[in-house]
Amino acid sequence: MEMIKVLNLKKNYDDFEAVRGIDFSVTEGEVFGLLGPNGAGKTTTVEILEGLIEPSSGTATISGLDVVKNSKNVKKMIGVQLQSVNFFEKLNLFEIIDLFATLYSSTVNPDLILERVDLKKKRESYFKTLSGGQKQRLSIAVALVNDPKVLFFDEPTTGLDPQARRNLWDLIKSFQKEGKTIMLTTHYMEEAEELCDRVAIIDEGKIIKIDSPSNLIDELTLSGFKSQKKIKDATLEDVFISLTGKSLRED
Amino acid sequence: MRIYLSFTIAASKMFFRRKSSIFWSLFFPVVTMLVLGNAGFIGYSAPNVGLFSTTANEIIDELKSSKSITIREYQSKDNALEALEKGTLSALITLNPDSKFIVTTRDGDLAEKEVVENFVFRIINQDIDPINNVSSDIAKMNYQGYKGFIVPGIAAMAIMQNGIFSVVFTLLSYKNQGVLKRLKAAPISPSHFIVGHLISRVSIIILQTFILLIMGVFVLGVSVGQGSFLAWLNILFLSFLGGILFLAIGLAISSLAPNEDSAPALANLVTFPMLFLSGVFFPIDFLPKIISYISNILPLTHLAEGIRLSALYGNSTFSTIPQLGITFAWLALSFFICAISFKWE
Numbered sequence: 001m002e003m004i005k006v007l008n009l010k011k012n013y014d015d016f017e018a019v020r021g022i023d024f025s026v027t028e029g030e031v032f033g034l035l036g037p038n039g040a041g042k043t044t045t046v047e048i049l050e051g052l053i054e055p056s057s058g059t060a061t062i063s064g065l066d067v068v069k070n071s072k073n074v075k076k077m078i079g080v081q082l083q084s085v086n087f088f089e090k091l092n093l094f095e096i097i098d099l100f101a102t103l104y105s106s107t108v109n110p111d112l113i114l115e116r117v118d119l120k121k122k123r124e125s126y127f128k129t130l131s132g133g134q135k136q137r138l139s140i141a142v143a144l145v146n147d148p149k150v151l152f153f154d155e156p157t158t159g160l161d162p163q164a165r166r167n168l169w170d171l172i173k174s175f176q177k178e179g180k181t182i183m184l185t186t187h188y189m190e191e192a193e194e195l196c197d198r199v200a201i202i203d204e205g206k207i208i209k210i211d212s213p214s215n216l217i218d219e220l221t222l223s224g225f226k227s228q229k230k231i232k233d234a235t236l237e238d239v240f241i242s243l244t245g246k247s248l249r250e251d
Numbered sequence: 252m253r254i255y256l257s258f259t260i261a262a263s264k265m266f267f268r269r270k271s272s273i274f275w276s277l278f279f280p281v282v283t284m285l286v287l288g289n290a291g292f293i294g295y296s297a298p299n300v301g302l303f304s305t306t307a308n309e310i311i312d313e314l315k316s317s318k319s320i321t322i323r324e325y326q327s328k329d330n331a332l333e334a335l336e337k338g339t340l341s342a343l344i345t346l347n348p349d350s351k352f353i354v355t356t357r358d359g360d361l362a363e364k365e366v367v368e369n370f371v372f373r374i375i376n377q378d379i380d381p382i383n384n385v386s387s388d389i390a391k392m393n394y395q396g397y398k399g400f401i402v403p404g405i406a407a408m409a410i411m412q413n414g415i416f417s418v419v420f421t422l423l424s425y426k427n428q429g430v431l432k433r434l435k436a437a438p439i440s441p442s443h444f445i446v447g448h449l450i451s452r453v454s455i456i457i458l459q460t461f462i463l464l465i466m467g468v469f470v471l472g473v474s475v476g477q478g479s480f481l482a483w484l485n486i487l488f489l490s491f492l493g494g495i496l497f498l499a500i501g502l503a504i505s506s507l508a509p510n511e512d513s514a515p516a517l518a519n520l521v522t523f524p525m526l527f528l529s530g531v532f533f534p535i536d537f538l539p540k541i542i543s544y545i546s547n548i549l550p551l552t553h554l555a556e557g558i559r560l561s562a563l564y565g566n567s568t569f570s571t572i573p574q575l576g577i578t579f580a581w582l583a584l585s586f587f588i589c590a591i592s593f594k595w596e
Contacts, residue, residue, distance in 0.1 A: 075438035086428035090265040
């Protein structure tokens with residue numbers, strides 16, 4: 001079943017075309033990645049789907065509901081983690097989750113959500129005292145209050161250390177196991193390779209290619225491409241993790 | 252309904268957890284009020300003497316040309332007595348048709364009585380017998396000196412400052428941090444957040460007003476409300492109305508400001524003139540005419556006047572209709588600006 005469907009979507013800001021007519025669809029339970037350089041139109045596309053900005057033309061639906069005409073109902077069934085978001089400074093984590101649960105008319109127990117993202121110990125802390133990874137996990141926790149069908153993650157691991165990043169990958173994989181549909185933007189190719197079933201490569205507001213990461217790699221190598229670098233059996237990140245361990249450092 | 256309540260509770264928690272908001276909305280006005288109230292500026296009650304005369308007399312010109320005392324002429328005795336009660340006059344000289352003078356001073360103001368009587372004697376003694384022509388009259392009045400003036404003034408000032416700055420600074424910081432954007436992604440309308448925030452701030456503003464007035468009663472010994480329950484009720488109404496008004500002005504400022512740096516500057520530009528032209532620290536009765544026109548259209552003037560009338564004279568009428576009219580006009584204008592230009596990001 002198609003969970004997200006985007007048809008000829010465009011967004012212009014004055015005379016700048018941020019998104020120039022893109023089409024894609026995401027099936028239920030899939031992890032779909034939007035990859036592209038800065039300014040390619042990733043965040044604009046995601047924010048249109050989240051109902052934060054209106055498209056100039058074209059349509060987008062989530063679970064059959066138009067994101068513009070049915071904005072409120074769409075918002076009720078999606079979970080949103082925005083790029084570089086902050087929360088109320090003088091509310092503790094429990095209160096933040098509790099407040100957002102009310103906004104989504106949800107009766108979920110905030111402690112269970114905090115436990116899910118491994119922040120139970122921090123329930124009395126203020127947002128600004130959290131580390132970068134913890135802030136991202138809180139942002140994800142807030143996205144979970146309405147038990148959403150679809151989750152949007154906009155550059156969730158930017159600026160995190162390798163341990164925190166892997167921790168977040170595990171969390172995202174656990175959502176996929178539950179059957180949630182996930183749409184993710186990232187700059188990190190290894191992240192897309194690790195998490196995404198399919199990726200769309202987007203540049204200057206247009207989608208250049210959509211396929212699974214392994215198909216895209218095969219296509220490139222079949223065309224005769226050879227990596228300049230000799231590929232070894234381990235990466236420097238593997239070395240780093242094996243030396244420093246997988247455990248999170250911030251808690 | 253639950254959403255409004257949650258936002259109201261959250262906004263109130265955040266207010267009381269922030270030390271700077273407690274400092275600026277409670278500690279700072281309380282200290283200012285106590286310091287000014289105790290200083291009891293002597294100059295406040297000395298310089299102005301009212302003059303009411305029903306006949307033309309050359310002595311009047313002589314009185315008016317005096318440099319040692321400022322004479323203000325009144326067309327009605329009631330207005331003059333009201334000014335004496337409010338403290339804008341320290342004494343009133345009445346010249347009756349039979350050419351007899353009456354010097355009216357407030358109950359207990361012996362120094363003023365003596366100074367003004369001597370002044371009148373000195374002016375007239377070349378021509379006429381002062382003893383038979385000058386009599387004195389002690390008016391029993393509820394005049395509480397400068398502290399009686401400053402307590403309601405500071406209460407009004409604090410309503411304005413809290414109303415405008417709590418909106419400008421908090422909305423601005425939520426906006427800059429992307430908090431508002433995250434709220435926009437939730438299935439609620441913007442009004443939930445704004446209304447919750449406003450309910451919380453209005454309640455805090457009312458609380459703050461009563462704390463200030465009660466401090467005035469117990470620490471400065473000012474008598475507030477004159478035993479009239481309706482006067483206190485009127486103060487409650489005025490602080491509610493004033494709170495809504497200045498919160499709306501704060502919202503309008505944050506909507507109009509082109510960027511984050513200009514909003515606090517714009518807020519200061521709005522509040523600063525009102526501090527001096529609205530009768531918070533000193534009466535506006537004798538401001539130059541052109542400035543008094545400006546004073547009379549400023550909302551803080553009417554708020555300060557309304558609270559002062561209720562506090563000092565137990566006035567329970569909801570101020571006067573034209574004054575309320577000006578307040579509501581400002582309110583409508585502010586809401587109009589917010590409605591057309593409020594942005595989440």
